[in-house]
Amino acid sequence: MKRRNFIYTAGGTLLTGAALSLPTVATAKAEFNWKMVTAWPKNFPGLGTNANLLAKMITEMSGGRIKVKVYGARELVPAFEVFDTVSSGTAEMGHAGAYYWKGKSEATQFFSAVPFGLTAQEMNAWLYYGGGMELWRELYQPFGIIPAATGNTGVQMAGWFNKEIKTVDDLKGLKMRIPGLGGEVLRRAGGTTVNMPGGELFTSLQSGALDATEWVGPYNDLAFGFYKVAKYYYYPGWHEPGSTMEALINEKAFNALPKDLQQIVLTACKAANMDMISEYTARNNQALDTLINKHKVKVLPLPDDVLKALKKLSEQVVQELAQKDDKSRKIYESVSAFKQQVMKWDAISEQAFLRARSLPS
């Protein structure tokens, strides 16, 4: 999923599925009035609501000494200007996804979603205990921004399709909305990627202008109503296995805070990070149940041969990304060494357990 494409539902209604969490009345006079600009429509379920939660936690924990006001995309600046707005200090905080800033540095993409990359749990392990955070800070330092992980969607879905995918050849000529590195992989597999706003996806699938689109997962996809216009719902989301959301903090504004408030801001991000993956896991699970049992959606696996081909192409694309500049190479080396090792651990822990638990009795 990428920014600006999920603002409105097919019917043009702004999505406000989740309750708005307003900061409670502060107990002290605000010493710091902060603006948080976001890449999401205000209150967008899961993403916009995570920004609200983050602001609420900071305001509440500081007893109102920092008041953080959240702005939806376009309320103050458009989604794609979040980075510059925080960099310049016009807003003290931002809430977005790092891959939006590949125009600043290609390497930013390593901190959001990489095809066949790390899952949410692995990503957080790399960031907090594998050197990832230090590399991310180094990358944003020239822009006067301190980054923090503030959420994760978990494994996304491969998307909604009106064409059955039985072999790699079925990807040839496939008109699909799939941005970023995943889009590049699909193009190399012979597909055509189409970029269009979220509001047009529903009618484009209906008219045949699109054969397929990826979005997020059951929770967000159910709200969009894709099940009404697409035949198949494919898994797994090879292109975004654990999409990380970022908080952006203006360095000067952060340095101006006393130490207790600095800790409050950073700890709130870590708690919000735990919150989002929990929310997505619980709500995807409920929404999947609704999609299958109420809307009779056909949920299909991508065949192994297709996955293998996509994996091979993904490796090419990611290795080319690593060659773009020194920073990209350095980050690639760190994350790929971590991935090689953690895959072995996951094979005998999460993966082996999930398999064991699902063995027929």
Add this chain to the structure above:
Amino acid sequence: MKRRNFIYTAGGTLLTGAALSLPTVATAKAEFNWKMVTAWPKNFPGLGTNANLLAKMITEMSGGRIKVKVYGARELVPAFEVFDTVSSGTAEMGHAGAYYWKGKSEATQFFSAVPFGLTAQEMNAWLYYGGGMELWRELYQPFGIIPAATGNTGVQMAGWFNKEIKTVDDLKGLKMRIPGLGGEVLRRAGGTTVNMPGGELFTSLQSGALDATEWVGPYNDLAFGFYKVAKYYYYPGWHEPGSTMEALINEKAFNALPKDLQQIVLTACKAANMDMISEYTARNNQALDTLINKHKVKVLPLPDDVLKALKKLSEQVVQELAQKDDKSRKIYESVSAFKQQVMKWDAISEQAFLRARSLPS
């Protein structure tokens, strides 16, 4: 893994592998001096260090208005008295695992580790977004304790064995150190469970007094040196797929805090929860590499037939637990409904992705 059994290494040395995180110098006079009693040896890697981190975050975020002093097991009270000590208000906080309190209520076991139960990510989804937290609070309410999740070890390992497990019959007569619900399952499979302190495990494996022992995972197990006295390291840890650690907060002490400090305490727990699973994921991964490549440990999967038999017995044991009282039944119904649903989501997300990523090229 259970308390009191992992205090000393085989050599009798107190484990202090992780750096001690001392609270920084406070910026204000403490309004609240809190004691945190823990079920772990002071600074025990992963568990004791999580308690330190939690105390540090609370102290730092409050600018020293709450000072939290951490006590290792036996420094103030023994591990098994943590619950009563927090309940009485002698200590304002505790750090332990909920299954230690099954003497208070059998239902506590649902909030730590259940054989073939939820993984870390699923457990947090159930707690924060599936009604689990409300049930946990209800369970501890009569004791004047507010619980919070503050960490998770992730999937543990099945353990260290000196006997190869090829069929279910190999479990018969197996002398294994495996406590809790997992131990009950093993007994029903014909094994003998042995309870002994951590310091005796090494020599018992060496002498043949024990055929096997479970512990945690590569990170903690490597430190114990089990690879020197056991032939096989089995996976996956069917008995503890996502062991949750708990913070216990005395209700009166909590209610005496102003609202900002209450938020600081609860948010710190959530951030510490994110921290521990990240630490275990990263460090298990590194330690596994050391065990395999340096110490040439034989890492083996439990055969499917054995896992199936253990799963069937686990279902019996957990269903019997659910019948103990009304609270247990209510919690069982909530968690098992959640599990049935989330397994379907995991099958097409985490599980399908991990499988796809590990397909041979």
